[in-house]
Amino acid sequence: MDFAIQQEDNTAIIKVNAQKLNAANAPDFKSELVMLNKNNINNIIIDMSKCKYCDSSGLSAILVANRICKDTNGKFVLCGLQTNVEKLIEIAQLDRVLSITSNEKEALALI
Numbered sequence: 001m002d003f004a005i006q007q008e009d010n011t012a013i014i015k016v017n018a019q020k021l022n023a024a025n026a027p028d029f030k031s032e033l034v035m036l037n038k039n040n041i042n043n044i045i046i047d048m049s050k051c052k053y054c055d056s057s058g059l060s061a062i063l064v065a066n067r068i069c070k071d072t073n074g075k076f077v078l079c080g081l082q083t084n085v086e087k088l089i090e091i092a093q094l095d096r097v098l099s100i101t102s103n104e105k106e107a108l109a110l111i
Contacts, residue, residue: 003032010074011043011111012036013104016051021058021085029061033068042074045107049080054088066098075099077107 002018002025014032018025036044044065048054054062062078069076079101081089089095101107 003029007041010041012041013045013047015047018051020053021051022055023057026057026061030064033065037068042069042072043111044069045077045079045104047080047104048078048085052082052084054085059092075111077101077110079104079107
């Protein structure tokens with residue numbers, strides 16, 4: 001499986017186990033996010049430490065997570081970005097919009 005989801009109370013930690021978050025797996029990722037939202041999860045941490053590549057479909061899925069959390073007064077944190085993914089997020093200027101930490105521990109502290 002490309003994603004591992006750990007839930008505790010109203011928080012979900014999603015570890016992206018795939019090397020790429022792209023058009024091949026982003027739709028499944030979005031589906032998982034919507035299901036979490038339906039199950040009253042409004043704080044989401046996405047750990048991208050194993051993901052080396054992300055395309056526009058992957059960015060779209062990340063933005064879906066951010067929107068779901070905002071719409072339910074929750075928090076969204078992205079952590080563990082690899083250099084290539086971090087550069088893409090900076091180019092898209094999403095580093096100004098998203099909460100980003102270097103690791104899961106720091107992400108949990110924000111929530």
